[in-house]
Amino acid sequence: MAARRTGIPASIRSLRKVELHQHVDGSIPLRTQWRLLRRHGLNPVETIDEMRQRLVLQAGEEGSLLSYLDKFHYPLWITQFYENVREAAIAITREAVAHRVEVLELRYSPVIHTYAGLTVRQAIRAVLSGFNHVQKAHPGVRCGLVVIAMRQHGPHIAKILARQAIAEAEHLHERTGVVGFDIAGPEHGNPPRLFREAFEIARKGGLGLTVHAGEAAGPDYVWQALDELGAQRIGHGCTAVADRTLLKRLARDRICIECCPSSNYQTGAVAKGAPHPIVRFLEAGVPVALCTDNTVVSATDQDLEAARIAPQLGRGALAVLRAIHREAAGHSFIGRRGEA
Numbered sequence: 001m002a003a004r005r006t007g008i009p010a011s012i013r014s015l016r017k018v019e020l021h022q023h024v025d026g027s028i029p030l031r032t033q034w035r036l037l038r039r040h041g042l043n044p045v046e047t048i049d050e051m052r053q054r055l056v057l058q059a060g061e062e063g064s065l066l067s068y069l070d071k072f073h074y075p076l077w078i079t080q081f082y083e084n085v086r087e088a089a090i091a092i093t094r095e096a097v098a099h100r101v102e103v104l105e106l107r108y109s110p111v112i113h114t115y116a117g118l119t120v121r122q123a124i125r126a127v128l129s130g131f132n133h134v135q136k137a138h139p140g141v142r143c144g145l146v147v148i149a150m151r152q153h154g155p156h157i158a159k160i161l162a163r164q165a166i167a168e169a170e171h172l173h174e175r176t177g178v179v180g181f182d183i184a185g186p187e188h189g190n191p192p193r194l195f196r197e198a199f200e201i202a203r204k205g206g207l208g209l210t211v212h213a214g215e216a217a218g219p220d221y222v223w224q225a226l227d228e229l230g231a232q233r234i235g236h237g238c239t240a241v242a243d244r245t246l247l248k249r250l251a252r253d254r255i256c257i258e259c260c261p262s263s264n265y266q267t268g269a270v271a272k273g274a275p276h277p278i279v280r281f282l283e284a285g286v287p288v289a290l291c292t293d294n295t296v297v298s299a300t301d302q303d304l305e306a307a308r309i310a311p312q313l314g315r316g317a318l319a320v321l322r323a324i325h326r327e328a329a330g331h332s333f334i335g336r337r338g339e340a
């Protein structure tokens with residue numbers, strides 16, 4: 001970690017940051033994963049350096065969403081147990097705080113953490129318990145969980161999950177809670193419109209609505225996320241830049257695009273060397289958030305995302321970055337107390 005951070009200007013490190021799109025499974029710090037794997041005798045290799053190669057996307061693996069997704073199976077070996085999930089959430093949150101993240105939304109699909117017998121609600125509570133632990137030492141940091149329904153599990157499971165997520169909604173609890181609902185997983189063949197009822201349940205339950213859309217599929221899926229699901233934010237949304245009418249709609253309705261530059265270049269959602277869509281979104285007046293997606297898989301953090309995108313933001317990049325994070329805070333689902 002120390003080596004990766006060298007060369008980051010103090011002006012970026014000292015920025016107050018907002019993280020709206022970060023997955024638990026792809027962000028569990030390497031040392032934490034290694035410790036948990038070894039504790040349970042599950043380590044498939046003998047050294048942490050070999051483990052790093054399996055968990056972090058390697059140079060030769062870039063440009064393929066499949067290679068990217070293949071990095072997620074080892075974390076699932078350990079995150080089937082309450083204490084491990086809690087420990088992972090604590091480590092991720094502490095790392096975010098170290099990068100001056102003051103608003104942290106983590107996201108996670110509880111269903112894929114129930115293979116060893118946890119219930120969905122226990123899987124959710126484990127993350128919230130981790131948040132609560134770190135907040136004791138950092139009361140100024142605001143945390144919340146976005147529950148993800150996996151598209152490949154189908155609309156019916158998504159509905160069941162939405163109901164269970166509501167039971168842990170932030171506004172029903174004294175401390176941290178579930179603040180949002182999302183769908184993720186393979187886009188093609190699983191159009192957003194199929195998940196309309198699940199999003200209706202989540203909306204009525206007071207959760208914020210965000211949708212992974214336009215990462216692999218075209219702008220029509222972003223339209224569906226808005227028109228059929230009532231999305232208030234869009235995860236990635238890269239292909240929206242090809243549709244001028246859609247850009248106008250996103251700007252008019254103040255829909256925030258959760259941009260994850262490193263991840264997008266790594267999966268091939270954005271071609272290497274091409275400008276990142278965040279530039280076009282900013283030009284079109286579309287609200288954006290700068291996010292990490294998966295700090296471990298993408299070998300990134302909030303400082304690195306800012307440093308990497310800064311050259312594309314031109315002169316005054318620092319002021320632009322500051323404005324992005326300030327405005328992103330207004331799009332966080334945390335603390336809305338079920339106003340939707």
Ligand SMILES: [Zn+2]
Binds near residue numbers: 021235293
């Ligand atoms: Zn994502």
